[in-house]
Amino acid sequence: MSIRLEELVFSGQPPVDGYGDGGFRIQGTFHEGSLLLLPSGILPWGIADLGGLTAESLAPVREAGASGSNAVDVLLIGTGARIARPAPDVVADLEAQGIGVEFMDTGAACRTYNVLLSEARRVAAALIAVA
Numbered sequence: 073m074s075i076r077l078e079e080l081v082f083s084g085q086p087p088v089d090g091y092g093d094g095g096f097r098i099q100g101t102f103h104e105g106s107l108l109l110l111p112s113g114i115l116p117w118g119i120a121d122l123g124g125l126t127a128e129s130l131a132p133v134r135e136a137g138a139s140g141s142n143a144v145d146v147l148l149i150g151t152g153a154r155i156a157r158p159a160p161d162v163v164a165d166l167e168a169q170g171i172g173v174e175f176m177d178t179g180a181a182c183r184t185y186n187v188l189l190s191e192a193r194r195v196a197a198a199l200i201a202v203a
Contacts, residue, residue: 087189088182094201109197111142122151125158127165133196143194146172150181150199178202
């Protein structure tokens with residue numbers, strides 16, 4: 073089942089228009105699979121479930137957090153259909169760099185991401201796709 077989010081106009085990073093059916097709709101384009109949404113752009117993310125989440129899989133977020141115009145203050149991790157929390161070592165590195173990390177189900181992460189974008193916050197999202 074695909075869920076459509078409220079249409080808003082944003083400057084900068086594009087919001088998530090919808091999610092479900094194994095992917096995400098952003099700016100009218102369907103992206104299959106999990107995604108990393110960074111200030112520098114949208115990247116496919118080869119994580120199918122929380123068990124695949126590693127510190128290395130979040131390396132692009134760490135790199136973005138270190139760069140000036142693409143800096144990230146908060147990373148939202150959409151953990152799939154249900155909220156879950158990975159091992160503490162997965163996010164320790166990000167927190168050491170001053171990047172806050174929040175875990176929530178993917179739907180909540182998409183909605184929160186859009187709200188933070190509308191507030192011009194420096195936000196990124198790591199979203200595990202849901203059916």
